Each structure stands twice: as structure tokens, then as C-alpha cells.
Amino acid sequence: MLKLQDYRFSVAPMMDWTDRHCRVFHRLTTRRATLYTEMLTTAAIIHGDRARLLGFDASEHPVALQLGGSNPPDLAAAAKIGEDFGYDEINLNVGCPSDRVKDGRFGACLMAEPDLVAEGVAAMKQAVRIPVTVKCRIGIDDQDPELALDTLARRAMAAGVDALIVHARKAWLNGLSPKQNRDIPPLDYDRVYRLKAALPSVPVIINGGITGIAAAKRHLKHVDGVMLGRAAYQEPWRLLAADPELFGEPAPYPTMKHVFEAMMPYIEDQLARGIRLHSMTRHFVGAFHGVPGARAFRRHLAENGVKPGAGVSVLRDAIARVDDRAPVSMAA
Template identity: 80%
Template sequence: MMDWTDTRCRAFHRHLTRRARLYTEMLTSGAIIHGDRKRLLGFDESEHPVALQLGGSDPRELAAAAAIGEDFGYDEINLNVGCPSDRVKDGRFGACLMAEPDLVAACVAAMKRAVKIPVTVKCRIGIDDQDPELALDVLARAVVAAGSDALIVHARKAWLNGLSPKENRDIPPLDYARVYRLKQSLRDVPVIINGGIASLDEAKRHLAHVDGVMLGRAAYQEPWRLLAVDPEIFGEDAPHDDVGGAFEAMMPYIERELARGMRLHTITRHFVGAFHGVPGARAFRRHLSVYGVKAGAGIEVLRDAIALVDRVQHSPPVSAGDLAHAGIEEPLANFEI
């Protein structure tokens, strides 16, 4: 979710669910150590619980980055060993590290020594010609022995040779049963499943076999689905009755960010799917795309866009088949973006 789940996105999603754990986009250890930490790591207090997702392969650098993240107030450090993009392959981090389980374990052990908050690992079931039965077990047991507090498994292989990052999100077949088998062998370690899950009904079926569910694109592209997470998964009221209520509650945050010099589009680009399926949704998107990108665009642009949506129904009917995103929270119906 690089370039997607920044702090503005997470602030919006927190207005739709109190309980889901939110994840940052993957940030490299080097960027955190040498870059603009406030810009990269700063977040709004309303985002808790929120996890910092790191990319890297140097144990000392990852330990330093994890400690910085803990100092910034993050609730969890997650090491990404599943991203298949060319950029991470060239930098020796992401999914290519599934071929180096001992190195990944060393990274986890170093981060565990550096912080007191949970350290978790996100991976694939394997890469390229690896046998998922062997590769996933070897990696999982290595990082658990090193102290990993949970495993988040995207139930697809990543083909680093032959498929693009986009193709790696859809073409390799899903193998949920492989993740279930991992959980059966690691009964004392939380195992969270990820990949191709787009409804609460699906999530509940998975929760019969694993400890949590993590979603990314489904939550980002249709964020209104998040309104169902608290009532459907946690048995609690949603923060707001509809997306319109969430937007109204978010207005002070947006005004504050604009006063600090943030451009409106930087915030509203995350709202594109907010009214998917509702009369007026297209007009809402068009208004933001035309007027929200202009220099000096203010809060009135968003209010005018919202006014174009059917006021009777600010979000599509939310059924038991609607889902958002998962993280690490009890009960472990964990939602990520």
C-alpha cells in the first residue's frame, strides 16, 4: 500500500472504525534513519491503534528504525517480507527475503531487542519456485524462534521473475488452506490471513481457522465498508451512521491540516470510493477532481462535493457480507489497509 495509506488516509479510516488496527505504508529503514522523520512518521493521535510497517534487511538499521518508530508512539512494528515490487527486490527487502529466512530472523531478533512493543512479520506463502509447504514453515519457525509476536500471511506466492507487482496481486492463485495449515502447526502464535478477501462473510469464514483477517485494497477502494467492522466483528456500534457523518466529524481535522499548509487534494484523494454505489457518487468524485486539486482549495470544496450525494443514503446498505481491513486486536479480527 505504498503511497496509499498515509496519515491522512488513516485519519479518515479511523472515523469509520474504532477497533481495526491501521497500518502505515511500507517505509524503508534507511529513509527513517536518514530522512525527514516528522514527515514520514508523524501521525494523528486519533489513529491508534496503528502499526509501522518497515522494509529492510540490515538488522542494525531495522532495530534503529523500530526504536525511532516506538519513540514516535506506534503500537506495533511490522517487517514486510511480502512486497514484490521491483524497487524492493533491487534494495534486498520485501518478498525476495523469503529466500533468506535466517536473515529475516536476525532482523526480527534485533528489532525485538530494540523495542518493547510487538514486532510482527508479513510474508507470502513463498516466492518463485519455492515449495510453499517448506518455504513458509521454514520462514515462520525462524521468525517465531526470533521472537515475532504474530505472522501475517498473504496467501499467494510472489513470482519475482516473470510477473509485475500488479500481476503479483492477482495472478498467483490463492491458497488459503496453506495458511490454515500454518496456524494448525503454530497454535500459540497469532496467524493473520491476507489476500483477496473482500467481505465480512469471507472474513468470518477465515476466522474459523486463523486468528485475524487483513485487507488492503478492498478497504481503500471502498472505505464505506469499514462502517460494518465494529458492529459485525466486534459487536460494537459504528463510530457514525454513515460516511456523511464521518466526514462531518473529520472537518475540524481537515481544517487544521489546511491551516498548516496542506493542500486539500492531499487529503481528499483518499475519499474517491467513499460513496461507491450511492446516487451522486460520480458527481462527488468529479467535483473533487476538478476543484479539489486547485491551489487554495478549501473545506467548502469538500462540502459542496458531499452536497451532490443523495442525502437520504450516504452509504450503500451495509450487510454481513461487507468488510474493511484488519490488524491485531482482541478478538483477533484484525483489519489493515
């Protein structure tokens, strides 16, 4: 069972990015972060290949399953399946702005239906014993964030939600693409701080535009937890500072080269199962950002990692092109 301390730091669910290979990689950089799956729809989980969709490595714990859906019975069924697979938390997506998600009546459009969100939370809480959380925006389109976020949060609280994760931007469902929704709507961290002040009894985690561990420490003066997204994925070396800076514990490994050495047995096992090297190495592109040799590392993986039969020697050769020094301002 997750405790408040487990919400202190997490890596965001990111579509097409935070798959099982990415999460194993991230776990080797931080023991303490809670990791999240990509969003999976309730229909896919109920009717699809569950082993392929939900399988994960035991090293990933604590790991949460993010669900996309709005039908309370389906959410309950999918949550129970996730619990049975061994996930530590079920998270409901109320923040994704894509057209596909909107057409399916889930994601950020649910900001306009707080009662339905509450029904979904209540159904999942009845179905599982693990924590049920909600990840949302501060509002959508022309909503007033003061009213919209407060209403959604209080409805979810009344339904028994265990924590709220708030991306501190509006989502504009009309007029902006999903990519634009990650950057154009202005960040409003103070709105999330006010939510936490108004709801002291529920953990509130802040997300959106947070650039590193030093920034996370500043936010933790106001909220219970910080969720790092693109910074964690694009520059994963930043995660090596998470345990020392946020938990007062040593990092699992001193450098990214040590992380990769620890990753090798997993990669070899996956290759033996028929997984292509590129399916794993695509998550490593930013591993040495800011270090001499990083460009040669990326180029070698790009040119050779996609070849049929590519093995761990390709990765070892790429790593050999990188200087051993750590990036500047790792905790920034």
C-alpha cells in the same frame, strides 16, 4: 501493548495509499481496526526527515509502522525510532514484490532468506518493547509454499515474533509486475489455515483478495485475524461494518456523511498547515461507491479538489451530491 484481540481486524499497509490522512479517515470508520503505515525503509527513517515520515495523529491508535529493510542493526535502530514516535507495533515487510524493493534486498525476496529474517526480528525484539510482527507471502517463484512458509514462520517464531501476517499468494519476482502480483498468482487460503493449525501459539492473520467484512468473518473461523487491503481503500464504507460485525460494538458513525462531518476539523487543521485539499480527498474516491450520486461526488472532487486554495467547501459541495442511503450489502 497490542493484545490478541487487536490482531482480529486490520487495514493493510499499501504504498502510496495508507498515509496519515488516509489513516485518520479510516479510524473514523472503525475504532477497533489496527492501521498500518505505508512501508518505510530503514534508511529513510534513520537518515531522513523523521517528523515528515513518521508523524501521525493521536487518533490513529492502534497504529503500526511497517519497515522495509534486511540489515538487523538498521532494523533495530529504525524500530526503536518508531517506538519512540509512539507506534504500537513494528512490522517487517517480507512480501512486497517490486523491483526497487528486490534490488534493496528486502520485501518478498527475503522469503528466500529465513535466517536473515529471524536475525532482523531478534534485533528488533531486543531494541523495542512493543510487538514485532512479520508480513510475508506463502512463497516466491518456484518455492514450495509448504516448505517455504513453514520455514520462515518457524524461524521468525524462534526469534520471538509476536504475530505473522500472511498474504495468501506467492510472489513471482521474475516475470510479473507488482500490480500483476496482486492478482495473477492464485490465492491459497487453505495454506494459511494449515499454518495456523500447525502453529497454535502464534497469532496468524490472513490477507489477500478479501472482499469485505462477511468474508472476514468466514476466515476468522480458521485464523486469529483478517487484514483487509484494497477493499478497505477502494470502498471504505465497508469499514463501518467492522466494529458491529467483528467486535459486537457500534460503528463510530452511522453513515459516511457523518464520518466526513467528523473529518472536517482535521481537514481544516491540515489546510491551515499548508497541506493541499487533494492530498486528503484523493483517499475519499470510493467513499460512496454504490450510492446514488457517487459519480457526481467523485467528479466534483476531481475537478475542484486539485485547484489552488481549494477548501472544505469543495468537499461539502461534493457530499451534497450524494444520497443519504447506505450502499447495498455493506457487510459483504
